[in-house]
Amino acid sequence: MNLQIKTATLELLEDIVPLFDAYRVFYQQESDLERARGFIRERLYLRESVIFLAYLDGVAVGFTQLFPTFSSTTTQRLWTLNDLYVSENMRGYRIGQRLLEVAAEFAKTHGAKGLELATAVTNISGQKLYERAGFKRDTDFYCYFLEV
Secondary structure, eight states: OOEEEEEOOGGGHHHHHHHHHHHHHHTTOOOOHHHHHHHHHHHHHTTOOEEEEEEETTEEEEEEEEEEEEETTTTEEEEEEEEEEEOGGGTTSSHHHHHHHHHHHHHHHTTOSEEEOOOOTTOHHHHHHHHHTTOOOOOSOOOOOOOO
């Protein structure tokens, strides 16, 4: 099997859309390909995120999406690994691990302090993957959210 990771561009939009839609469904959102297409198109067009797309034997099977942010206390760039998804039938082939490695290398190459992420407390397989990849669970800070 030939695994290739590409940095997404607008030309690869249609490869990302079904994966992004499936990712949203995983997090209990209704399938909406047009909404997925519009969101990803806008992120790529405005260069508001970096998306790495995994291809196995030429077929798109997974992606990760990073958003830039900053640490005021350390005055360094951070990247938020906001999305990671591998097609259900492709799990267990270390595609997620490879996407995490590419994301970490990207952050390092671009002088970032590191990668941060959050995942559902029920996403046990994702938590195991992140911890195997070297991510540490935060025990110093609580996360809060204000819906507006």
